[in-house]
Amino acid sequence: MIEHIDATKVLFLDIETVSGRATYSDLDETFQYLWGLKAPGVLKRYGEELTEEENASSYIDKAAIYAEFGKIVCISVGAVYRDKDKRLKIRLKSFADRDEKVLLQEFSAMLDQYYGNIHTQFICGHNIKEFDVPYMCRRLIANQLPLPKMLDIAGKKPWETKHLLDTMELWKFGDYKSYTSLKLLAGVLGFPTPKDDIDGSQVGRVFWEEDDLERIATYCEKDVLATAQLFFRYQLKPLLEDDQVQVAD
Template sequence: MRLICVLDIESVPNLALIAKHCPECVADDPLQTCEAFFKWCEDKHKSTFPPLFFHQIVSIASVLAEPGGSFKRVGNFGKGGNTERSLVADFLAFFNKYQPQLVTFNGRVFDLPLLMLKALAYNLDAHAFYAQESKWENYRYRYSEEFHTDLLDSLTHFGPAKGLSLDGVCGVCGLPGKYDVSGDEVYKLYYQDPPQLERINSYCQSDVLNTYWLYLKYLLAQGKLSEEHYLTILHGFKSNLPEQSYTSVFSQAVEAELSQEIQKEDHV
């Protein structure tokens, strides 16, 4: 069975590409450049979210879990430094070596295509992603959850249901969700002087923690995880959280979930 890797990336607009493709957006201040660029995107593409190639990766976080779901650790990639190339190279080295089961929220549409685009840009080896054991068993096959579970895909029944967001699903399920920073604020943190990289990394970690916990609930709903095992995993999850800005938020949410389950048992 595969190690589980719950993955999330954070990105900002690439100022060099903005200068190349829409020089009219360039201002003296990076934040003003980004804001003008978002308006350009809305006018040109009917969305403030930039096309994929304009994104610069600034953080890659993951939760690593045992094949049965037990929490191991949470952290960020980028042992070689904070450059985009270092972040992507570190992740791909891990990915090629361990070939884990990936878990994401919208990763099939954004995170993985962007990572593979960066592999092309930096001439990096991403062979594990493209390996194909069979037509149905590989990371690129949409319905192969043993290789990649994109929870947005799974929870929307691969398309028919619309309008789900990670924060919205977390709210329904009693998970912390976006409690401090949201994805559309990351560029403001990055283009401050100095860049707030630790805060971005902490936010990225909080996103993968939400996604990991949501995945446990998904396994529970599928009958692949017993309620008893789920509660045991939550105890271990809470005990092994690192000291970060999100620690108390997640600890309190876990305590609330455990207390709710105890109350259910008392009424049986």
């Protein structure tokens, strides 16, 4: 499993996404048409023609999870290190910006500078292989930005992407039938439940209506910390205490 991986070689990560525009009516005609083609499948109403009201409602509820119709507003990371007493600590930092290209550039620069070796370093997240990594790669291309080495995985074989650690995949033990949430695993394995302020369905509202990126970043950082705690649970090691957690300015 991951028993022998040094946590100081792992970057823990989570992203938060919103719809590309505040509402369906803010889309241009082309993207309204394209969402109209996408929405029946999203709602599992294949072959139906939805009303404008249904298109508008489904866009608000679902567009954020599709990289073609959404965008990233926050990437939070956690870096584990040892202090002078050899005690493990984690430093949390968020790349959050209303301009997606800016936050992607800043995140990519950090990744290439500090986590550029796919043979000795790792990225870890919950459902990262199915959501976070593909979403980031697609949005990098959409913004015409180069892929950092850690994310340049198109066409790679499974043994060439061992630097991507997915805590949900690790829980499956060969079972591919179901999704297990981070919140559920926190309950089962006895560490604090993440995201007690808002949930994923509210991120779009907090961004578009409240313009509160700081709140979104705090929410995202809780998920990063929970992922790190889950990693330590998998390693059968002690959880991080409050005084071992630092949040960067």
